[in-house]
Amino acid sequence: MLSTVTPGxxxxxxxxxxxxxxxxxxxxxxVRAELEDAGAELPVDSLLIVEILTRxxxxxxxxxxxxxxxxxATRSVQAFARAVREAIIERQQS
Numbered sequence: 604m605l606s607t608v609t610p611g612x613x614x615x616x617x618x619x620x621x622x623x624x625x626x627x628x629x630x631x632x633x634v635r636a637e638l639e640d641a642g643a644e645l646p647v648d649s650l651l652i653v654e655i656l657t658r659x660x661x662x663x664x665x666x667x668x669x670x671x672x673x674x675x676a677t678r679s680v681q682a683f684a685r686a687v688r689e690a691i692i693e694r695q696q697s
Contacts, residue, residue, distance in 0.1 A: 611688075612681070646678060663687060
């Protein structure tokens with residue numbers, strides 16, 4: 604059964620950072636620090652986001668559409684987390 608509780612942006616950011624850390628074989632705290640040093644939006648190489656996209660979709664039982672808005676969301680962890688949250692809300696409302 605799918606959860607009806609919508610995770611917050613910070614919760615999603617933490618999951619994204621965990622997955623990025625696993626992908627890069629680094630501690631999550633180190634990845635978070637590197638991202639925070641780069642800016643408030645936590646800019647990231649969009650290819651890294653694409654590499655964890657399937658895991659995020661499976662984790663939250665969502666599908667992120669392959670459109671321009673989603674492509675722009677892969678530029679930062681914060682933007683990606685907002686796109687994930689929107690997809691979760693849409694799933695919950697359907």
